[in-house]
Amino acid sequence: MTADDSFGRLDDDDYPAYTMGRAAEMLNTTQGFLRAIGEARLITPLRSAGGHRRYSRYQLRIAARARELVDAGTPVEAACRIVILEDQLEEARRINAEYHRIAKPAGSPLAG
Numbered sequence: 648m649t650a651d652d653s654f655g656r657l658d659d660d661d662y663p664a665y666t667m668g669r670a671a672e673m674l675n676t677t678q679g680f681l682r683a684i685g686e687a688r689l690i691t692p693l694r695s696a697g698g699h700r701r702y703s704r705y706q707l708r709i710a711a712r713a714r715e716l717v718d719a720g721t722p723v724e725a726a727c728r729i730v731i732l733e734d735q736l737e738e739a740r741r742i743n744a745e746y747h748r749i750a751k752p753a754g755s756p757l758a759g
Contacts, residue, residue, distance in 0.1 A: 663693040663701035670702040676714055680723075684713050689727035709734075 671678045681700070684690055690709055692700035702710070709730055716726035 659703075660705040661703045663703050663706075665702045665704075665707065667692070667700045667702070670707055670710070673707060674711055674714055676710075680714065680717070681710060683723050684710055684727055687724050687727040689713055689730055 665673065667678050667681055671681055674680075681692075681702075685692060685700075690702070690706040692702050692706065695701055712733070713723070713726045713730050716729055717723055721729065
């Protein structure tokens with residue numbers, strides 16, 4: 648991948664653009680917290696060629712939500728489980744909405 652290719656991917660939510668140190672700084676947390684949510688399998692950072700953890704913006708949003716819960720007194724393992732369940736619920740709602748969109752014929756009294 649060339650430098651131009653990497654620069655173009657910075658808008659990609661899944662591109663692992665952030666080092667562990669930068670991610671911790673952005674979230675105003677510790678690297679230990681990022682390791683803990685990784686160990687809890689909430690997020691799995693990609694590894695650079697040198698073995699360093701790299702985080703995407705999507706992963707940072709998930710980590711930020713876990714941090715909110717931990718800051719409110721929730722244990723890390725429980726916070727990670729809550730975030731996973733929230734994500735699953737959102738996906739189920741998206742699928743359900745898509746199903747209803749497809750299943751309801753236009754003009755039907757059930758169409759909303």
